[in-house]
Amino acid sequence: MSIEIITTEELQEKLKKGENLELVDVREDEEVEFGMIPGAKHIKMGEIPANLDYFDKDKEYIFICRSGRRSENVCYYLQDQGYKVRNMLGGMLDWSGETK
Template sequence: MEEIKVITPEELQKKLEAGEKLELVDVREDEEVVFGMIPGAKHIRMGEIPANLDYFDKDKEYIFICRSSHRSGNVCHYLQEHGYKVRNMIGGMLAWTGETEYTE
């Protein structure tokens, strides 16, 4: 199985602070994202990824986020096998020290 590319929370934070336009996808459950998401991230629960493949564009790279990076890693493997460009944020939200936004 091909290795999944990763990004650290620190690297991601620097890119966001530099104003880079990134495709962030948070795959946690509803009751987890209420505690805050990285600003600009789109919320698609892990179990809903297969039904939402048409959201993803094979020309873009997506960064996946969950609580600890385990689920997002699974999503990365799944999407990479389907030909998508993916990157997993190592450590997940447990390791994120940057800004978070709260959804209603």
């Protein structure tokens, strides 16, 4: 089954419109020090299985990593568990919006 995606441009548009999005950054600690998309929650990829109680099956989550590959793996894992997920294509390498 394929994973729904969102481009960095689409995500920037949604944030500009003030949409309430569930963003999860799955990069390592040293990677997020260089900046995360405002409002994103940081849960490292390896800690996702231990944090399943954070996720709500009624919400859709957008996953973010450096290039989009790790977040895609997380999306497959969570989709298999019945969660609604979307992968940010291109990851933070393609992100030109605000970070903090």
